[in-house]
Amino acid sequence: MSAEEVERYYEAAARRPRQPGADQLHVRGAEATVELAELAELRKGERVLDVGAGLGGPARFIAERFGVDVTGVDITAAFVERAEELTRDAGLADRVRFVRADATALPFADGAFAVGWTQHAAMNVPDKAALYAAARRTTGRLALYDAIAGSGGPPEYPLPWASVAELSFLVTEDELRALLAGAGFHPTATRDVTEMGSRWMRDLPHGPAFENLGRALDDGRLRLLQLVAD
Numbered sequence: 001m002s003a004e005e006v007e008r009y010y011e012a013a014a015r016r017p018r019q020p021g022a023d024q025l026h027v028r029g030a031e032a033t034v035e036l037a038e039l040a041e042l043r044k045g046e047r048v049l050d051v052g053a054g055l056g057g058p059a060r061f062i063a064e065r066f067g068v069d070v071t072g073v074d075i076t077a078a079f080v081e082r083a084e085e086l087t088r089d090a091g092l093a094d095r096v097r098f099v100r101a102d103a104t105a106l107p108f109a110d111g112a113f114a115v116g117w118t119q120h121a122a123m124n125v126p127d128k129a130a131l132y133a134a135a136r137r138t139t140g141r142l143a144l145y146d147a148i149a150g151s152g153g154p155p156e157y158p159l160p161w162a163s164v165a166e167l168s169f170l171v172t173e174d175e176l177r178a179l180l181a182g183a184g185f186h187p188t189a190t191r192d193v194t195e196m197g198s199r200w201m202r203d204l205p206h207g208p209a210f211e212n213l214g215r216a217l218d219d220g221r222l223r224l225l226q227l228v229a230d
């Protein structure tokens with residue numbers, strides 16, 4: 001599965017009309033973004049790289065709420081265009097910008113950012129060693145919030161990030177820790193937020209992808225993990 005196929009999958013999602021403010025494309029939206037920002041101890045003025053930034057909702061949110069300067073990268077051209085528009089409309093273009101790039105080949109200098117930040121994008125990246133190596137090279141500490149594999153077998157598809165299993169690359173917590181260690185990251189804080197995510201899912205209007213995600217969170221086949229590493 002290539003990055004181009006992931007982009008094709010997300011192209012339609014990027015162009016779909018959305019309610020104003022519905023710009024955080026991960027379980028529990030802004031609530032989870034605040035938690036991750038607090039876990040990562042974001043400090044005013046820090047340069048943050050948001051990997052797989054989507055519509056840029058989290059990037060704009062942490063720039064406003066925590067006073068950080070954010071560069072978002074995304075493989076999907078339509079997401080980058082829409083994120084730029086929404087950021088201009090919000091008057092935040094001096095503090096938040098977007099670049100089209102593959103997370104495994106980041107076009108930035110070594111150590112360009114204090115913080116690497118990524119939410120619900122790693123699930124679409126097959127080469128996670130390259131993903132975390134690129135983050136390690138360009139950033140200081142890393143803050144991530146992702147769905148990971150639990151126990152009891154694979155989830156059913158479609159899921160919100162993948163119409164079919166071939167688009168989804170899930171790892172267990174042990175595998176994630178080994179990948180991070182391989183890239184030189186040492187976790188300093190983790191939070192399992194599966195239970196909260198599972199409750200949040202119950203109040204959403206449902207289609208097959210959200211129903212499958214809700215079921216897999218309920219029965220432990222998927223977990224939601226927030227993690228910060230140095």
Ligand SMILES: C[S@@+](CC[C@H](N)C(=O)[O-])C[C@H]1O[C@@H](n2cnc3c(N)ncnc32)[C@H](O)[C@@H]1O
Pocket residue numbers: 003006007010023024025026051052053054055056057058073074075076079101102103104118119120121124125161
């Ligand atoms: C579920 S969305 C999450 C967006 C955003 N992080 C948020 O929480 O609102 C996943 C995003 O990851 C991007 N993505 C997937 N694979 C990528 C890659 N290899 N490099 C950069 N972005 C990627 C997709 O284009 C999509 O915008």
